[in-house]
Amino acid sequence: MTPLRVVIVGGGSSGWMAAAAFTCLLPPSACTVRLIESDEIGIVGVGEATLPHVRYFFERLGIDEPAFVAATEATMKLGIEFVGWGAPGDSYIHPFGGYGRPIAGAEFQHAWARGRRLGIAKRLEPYSFAVAAARAGRFARPSPDRSDIRSTFDYAYQFDATLYARFLRAHAEGHGLRRTEGRVVAVTRDATSGDIASVTLASGEVVAGDLFIDCSGFRALLIGETLASPWQDWTHLLPCDRAMAVPCANTGPLHPYTKATARAAGWQWTIPLQHRTGNGYVYSSALISDDAAAATLLANLPGPALAEPRPLRFRSGRRTASWTGNCVAVGLASGFLEPLESTSLYLAQIAVTTLLDLWPGSPVDPRLRAEFNRRIDREYDRVRDFLVLHYHATSGYDTDLWRHVRTMTLPDSLAEKIELFRATAHVTRYHDGLFAPESWLAVFEGQGIVPTNHSRIVDGLEPDALARRLGEIEREVATALTTLPSHDDHLRGLRAAAA
């Protein structure tokens, strides 16, 4: 069996995730991997905040946490704080973790919803260990003891995307990856199959391959420009189409979470890293100019700006077939969903790991392609619904953008989910993909969608007993919290371990 010739077009987070995974996890007999990137082309590099899944990816690749944290100026992430979404001035954290413990054989939210109605339960936050740790700026790895409340969360990283790509590049090159500096100037297709046969570089070199991975970002050089895989536009659901990004200096302790603040024309991210804080304003160009966005952003930084604001343009949506012919799009070439829930790198990771499971030969078996596209579609659809919920369940700003998202027709899948939660406090668990019921619960409650009912299983709880149980959980969280070091101390420990 001759090894499959894999050509990755484009570096950046997606390109290097693909390259690192293929070279580290597949034997040389399976494939040869080349990555073509040009130093002339900048990387977008906004995906600085991640989901816990990235840790499992690193584990598979044999990446050492302290080394990675040191190399990418990473911080720990326990969730996302949403400021001013449900209503002006409010704040909630969507944690990587659950709430409370099951009560009377029902999921926590049922007893909690009853407690709310009886006036004996607080908002959800004090029952989540992850939220408590985030608010207190504390961090430790989750306990392996499942009975310990300190086991009820997961964590991710916030890191410098440029350093991340560089780190993965070193890792991949250490495993024998061949990188070619160059710009693709032409793409040649096979006359009969329509598959991509080769790409031609500015140097004149022709790079032939069996499988092409399009990591060229928004340009979508192969999947879009060459193969014209149709684009499904979601602008009507997620109308923001610009971002202005700028780093600023750190001030004070680093918080172990990402922050997303609602603004008149969109929202602003705040991502603390060890060496600086990443900031960006995601907005709708129909509402404000780039200059106005830059001014708003600069006026709302937690520290002095370290550079000029940099504009980015995008369009929410996805390719209807991320894998077309012998070309698989990974990352922004495949689709874009704004970084409100830090899903960009997750979606790239899922594309890479799904491709590993469905690895083709040459020519590509269409059954593998079909399954890949089914799985990727499902992931995009689910993330889309979750993002739309954030925009929809709001009450603050009265601009065109916010009026539109509050009143627009929702996808049926989302409308039914909201309706079910409101009527029953129940959230269905998917067998795979994002997001878990705890996440939906966090955003529902955080943005004012209150269940009007709860499971009748908890009707039998005496109010006193319920109040006592809720109080116990709250104290368990508070007590366990005092045993955690500060996030800054944890980072110092990791630095020391890496040295």
Added chain:
Amino acid sequence: MSRAVTRVAVVGAGPAPWLAAAVLAGSLAGSGVAITVITIPGVPTAVATLPPLAGLHRRIGVDSDRLVRAAGAYSLGVQFVGFGGNDFFVPFGGHGPAIGDAPFAALYSRARDAGLRVAFEDFSLNAAAAKQGRFFVADAASTAYALCDHGFHLHGAAYVAALEAVTRRAGAAVVAGTPVVAERDAAGLVARLVLDTGAVIETDVVITCTDLPALSDTWTRWPIPFDRRLIAVGAALDRLPAFGRSVATARGVADILPLVDATAVDYRFAGADDAALAEATAAAGMRLRVVARDALAPGRRANSWVGNVIAIGEAVVRLDGVATPVLHMVQLALALLVTLFPRDAGEQAGAREFNRRTALAADRLCDFHLAPLCLNRRAEPIWAALRTGELPTLLRDKLDLFAANGEVALASDETFLHDSWQAVCFGSGMVPARTTPLADRLRDAELAAELQRRLRFIREQVGAMPEHRAWLTPPR
């Protein structure tokens, strides 16, 4: 117009209504709901259950092991016999751990391509134990190798009696009779069930495990050609197998359930009844006594919760056979019901979710049931038609993907997961065209040595297990 739900009538025959009533009585006791069970005549000869039911038994206070010892048997899985290829086993357990990034099924595929002459099932502790007449309960060593579980074969009457006892203890009222009229209130909700005995049961919600006059009657038919059924019993097998068998005949499938003191046979077939007993007898390899014959129309009711009538179990799914017990559908429905149980008789908040999930779960069970049928290699026209006929889309996709690279494309609400699908696909003789190169990192010699080590481990484990029958003698 609102009517608070304080009274629930649970209607049906066999174990399903008792399970439902026991669970609801336990869960809704504090919510002021009174439960009445309306029992219709008819008790199944034997019942095969899937592993998860043991958890439900614990919750309602049924001692599964005691039931098994009294009149049942344990089941480590199902053996498929006579489908045209080799016999194969679908165990209630796994086939061994991944090695690093490489899933075991991919490693197995690779080893077989390289000349390994061992069946997939030989890597299952469950299958190996079952085939040697042994039984075991998972311990640390077996669990480290694979999740190993078991279901039960239960004597119908003994099981119903045990369920009735716990249900009565939980405070449910019991009435015998068959509902003949469902009277509705002004809002169109069922308010009263009139029984053939003349008794009238007032109720706010009806949960039914059987067809009722009040049920909507739109059915989705499943592409299974067996339209007749014969139930029979024979003598107990000497060396009592801890597994069920699904035996293909020229025009049907006979499920054979060993019990400690009898063998139950459930034969589903297409066409006339004349030769059915002879075919079932041949399949079971023993003399049989006919218990019942009836018609069969495999399918699923389109909407299970309409108004204040909620259909579960056989009222939703008509699909029999040891690999797809309807009781599992009852269990799934109950898990949803206790969460979504209405407060008002007209409340429909949970109905859409209940109906959606019930339909998905039922259709996936049907897919799993269909898989060995459509992968058969028999020559008879009915079997050839099953092989070439149109399949539900998700099943077609699943089999296509397995044929392409041995991956299992799981959908939502699947009861049977990777190991079960792999067992059916490999067992039916499918050979994936390729496998993920994640399985290619190990050297040939390393892989061969590891597989040999695993087979030895299974031999040693099984060698130390007691005979199945030894588990059924009461503990001293």
